[in-house]
Amino acid sequence: MRKTLGARVAQYVGRYAGRRPGPYAERYAWAGCAVVAPVFALASDMGPHRVWGLGAGAGYAVAACLASGSGRRRAAARAVAVVGAVVVPLVALLAAGLGQSEVTVVERSGHLLLTTGSPYVTDPVAVGDFNPYLPGMALFGLLPGDPRWWLGGAFVAALAAAGLHRAWLLACPPVALPLAVGGVDLPVAGLMCLGVALAGRGRPGRAGLALGAAAALKWTAWPALPVVLALVAARRGGRPALRCAAAGLATATAAVLPFALTDPAGFVRNVVAFPLGLTSVVSPAASPLPGRLLAAHVPGGTLIALTLLVVSALLIALSLVVRPPGTVREAAGRLALGLGLATALMPATRFGYLVYPLVLGALACRRRRPGTPVTRSAAKAAVA
Structure with missing residues (x-):
């Protein structure tokens, strides 16, 4: 049987990742x-x-x-x-x-949560009034000290639990910069890696909890849920996949739904309309990536960028059905590809979002441990 293009790419990536640098x-x-x-x-x-x-x-x-x-x-x-x-x-x-403005947003959201019961301003009028993050992010603003200690600590702890003990990864500029100036995407990326790794270890419930925690922080974590569910279903079957889904959705829903129901208008303005560039206030996330360039310089560019974003998401979803990932490497690579496309096509985007495909790509290229299944057939055989 001829190998698909995806299988060939995964094979070449695996060979390259296994080589020691000169x-x-x-x-x-x-x-x-x-x-x-x-x-x-x-x-x-x-x-x-x-x-x-x-x-x-x-x-x-x-x-x-x-x-x-x-x-x-x-x-x-x-x-x-x-x-x-x-x-x-x-x-x-x-x-x-x-520090970057994200640090102030997290600190203010924690203060609002403590004093008003909601991390959002119902009628934001200026950039500083908006909080584009999901309610779980406000917890970092409740902890003592600067949020950067906790954001970075959660990221490093999640990577260590996922088995990514890589000093070079922490020192890599796309990771080192947000660690120093303030990166809310770091704990999200770390928890996503942990969820994928736990799913590959045959722990669907814990994988769901990790992904649910990430999904309670930012919308960018939600694409990890279907990818990991496809991985669990391919390796373990339907029941473990349902257990993973239940754990992930229950965790995320418990953190997000109460605030969405309490103040639906403020919730939508802050975490849906503002990140997508659909408000009168322009988001500071304006790196010159394709989606942003379309929105800024092409008539109807925002709609075009959103359409391309939806099409790319549908193609990734179709790939999960046609050829579900059977290994951690395949799942991490598929997720890195999807988030890379999303980063490029979002109307309000920034280079900092590239931390997602970078960290997940590092997980996909991680050297195999002795005895770890290397192919889809080997993974199924190991499970059986």
């Missing part, structure tokens, strides 16, 4: 980051980004000098990259009281 590959990678970070700092008009770019550039440069020779030197280089690109900029920004 002795100078890490040096070139850190050297590239050492160039990109300061350039980003000079190009950005945001103070927190400038602080991160200059500090991270120095850390990447030192890492590039260390990243050659023995394994200990490369491990030291990764540690230096994490310290230089994450820890030092984060501490400097906290000391200066600087």
Whole structure:
């Protein structure tokens, strides 16, 4: 039987991911980051980004000098990259009281939840009044200290539980930047990875809980539910898939539904209309990606971008029916592809959303442990 295009791509990705990098590959990678970070700092008009770019550039440069020779030197280089690109900029920004607007939104939503019982302003009139996140995100604003500690901590803990112990991933600029300046997408991406990993380990109930927690934070987590359900159904059958669905939907519904029913108008304005660019107030999420460019420069571009977004979502859903993922690698890769397309096509989007396909792609390319099924047939045989 001839292999499908998806199977061939997965096979090639698996072969590439299993190879060890050359002795100078890490040096070139850190050297590239050492160039990109300061350039980003000079190009950005945001103070927190400038602080991160200059500090991270120095850390990447030192890492590039260390990243050659023995394994200990490369491990030291990764540690230096994490310290230089994450820890030092984060501490400097906290000391200066600087951060992205997301930090303020999370803090304010936690205060509103505590004082009014809802994390949303019913009639927002300015950008600062909007809270585009689902109610679970407000919990990070209730915890003591700066939300960045808790957002980053939840992300790192979820990756560790998923088996992604990768210092290079934390130091990678698309991850290191939000860790330092404030990234609400990080815990969402981490919980999605954890849900996929738990489903692959044969724990559908726990996978549903992890995905439900992610779905209570942002809408971007919801596409993970059908992908993981397809994975569980392909590996374990219908009943475990139903158990996973029940756990995920119950968790997300319990966190979201009370606020949607209490103030439906405010809920829709904040978490539906505003992120999709359907309000009179323009979202600051305006990176020059295709969806944003269509919405800004083409007549009817918002409708075109939303149509393309829906079509891409339907094609991914069709792929789950025609060829459901049978391994963690396939599920993570399918989800990374879908979220990458969504990031590119949303009318209100930003480069920070690329953390989703990056982290899920790292899970898809993770080296197999001894005894882990490598193909769909092997996975089914292992289950049987």
